[in-house]
Amino acid sequence: KKALKKGPPMTSTTRPRIIILRKSFAIVGTVMLSGAMLAGCGTNSTASNDTGTASTPNTSGQSADTDQQTPVSTSNALVIYFSMPEPTGTDTKAGASRVVRDGELYGNVELIASLIQQQTGADMFRIDTVQEYPADHDELIEFAVNEMSNNTEPELTGSIADFESYDTFFIGFPIWNAVLPMPLHTLFDSYDFSGKTIIPFTVHGGSGFAGTIEQIKNFEPNATVLDNGFSVSRNDVGAADADLTAWVDSLEN
Numbered sequence: 001k002k003a004l005k006k007g008p009p010m011t012s013t014t015r016p017r018i019i020i021l022r023k024s025f026a027i028v029g030t031v032m033l034s035g036a037m038l039a040g041c042g043t044n045s046t047a048s049n050d051t052g053t054a055s056t057p058n059t060s061g062q063s064a065d066t067d068q069q070t071p072v073s074t075s076n077a078l079v080i081y082f083s084m085p086e087p088t089g090t091d092t093k094a095g096a097s098r099v100v101r102d103g104e105l106y107g108n109v110e111l112i113a114s115l116i117q118q119q120t121g122a123d124m125f126r127i128d129t130v131q132e133y134p135a136d137h138d139e140l141i142e143f144a145v146n147e148m149s150n151n152t153e154p155e156l157t158g159s160i161a162d163f164e165s166y167d168t169f170f171i172g173f174p175i176w177n178a179v180l181p182m183p184l185h186t187l188f189d190s191y192d193f194s195g196k197t198i199i200p201f202t203v204h205g206g207s208g209f210a211g212t213i214e215q216i217k218n219f220e221p222n223a224t225v226l227d228n229g230f231s232v233s234r235n236d237v238g239a240a241d242a243d244l245t246a247w248v249d250s251l252e253n
Contacts, residue, residue, distance in 0.1 A: 072197050072226070072251050074168055077122035078160070081172035081201075082183045083107030084133055084140070108203040108237045109172045112230070115241060116170050116201065119248040123166075127183045129154040147182055154182060163191060171216070172201040178210035188219035195222065199251065200229035203237055226251075 084107060106114070110126070117124045131154050134140045147154065173184050198220060200213055208231045217225045230247050232240050 077168040079124040081113035082127040083110035193220040193223040
């Protein structure tokens with residue numbers, strides 16, 4: 001697979017290609033989500049959100065000190081992300097799960113994924129489900145509560161080609177009530193990351209990574225899962241470029 005190379009700052013004409021990913025996932029246990037829960041919602045909850053402008057990589061103390069982290073190579077990497085923008089029911093200026101850049105609408109996690117791709121030249125895969133999530137904020141909350149409490153395994157719409165050819169995986173997601181969204185459970189249940197390096201990144205509403213890094217380690221005990229992932233407040237996504245660049249540089253040095 002030919003990697004996308006570094007380019008100029010992202011505009012509507014340089015937006016990277018996205019390939020859809022697929023499979024189904026289950027959640028461990030029953031998790032109750034509150035109305036302020038969705039990482040991708042425009043509320044002031046402790047649950048992470050899919051929205052924002054710039055914050056430091058170790059937001060809420062969730063990232064390990066970079067000088068304690070063994071340098072990793074990002075030369076043969078894949079960016080995988082799940083982003084749930086809400087096109088209706090919330091205002092992009094009021095902390096919703098989306099952000100506008102150069103006239104284009106992005107989910108918050110989607111924008112961070114795109115910036116990582118710009119910095120590393122990695123390939124990029126978007127996780128999409130066959131079942132569409134509601135666009136309305138309140139309906140999305142209700143849907144996610146039911147999905148998680150019923151342990152539903154949503155089917156995804158694509159698969160990762162040449163999975164074994166990648167050594168490093170940047171994996172991005174919103175925080176839903178301090179846990180991974182269900183599509184991430186499918187991802188880790190469907191692919192064996194043994195021997196791979198996983199670098200998490202997230203957009204949140206105040207929780208940082210919460211317990212999601214430990215969840216990933218439990219899913220993938222034979223992978224190297226970095227503690228110093230990139231976490232950014234939903235209020236800071238739109239201005240995260242400089243902090244993200246410094247974080248990517250810190251991974252390789």
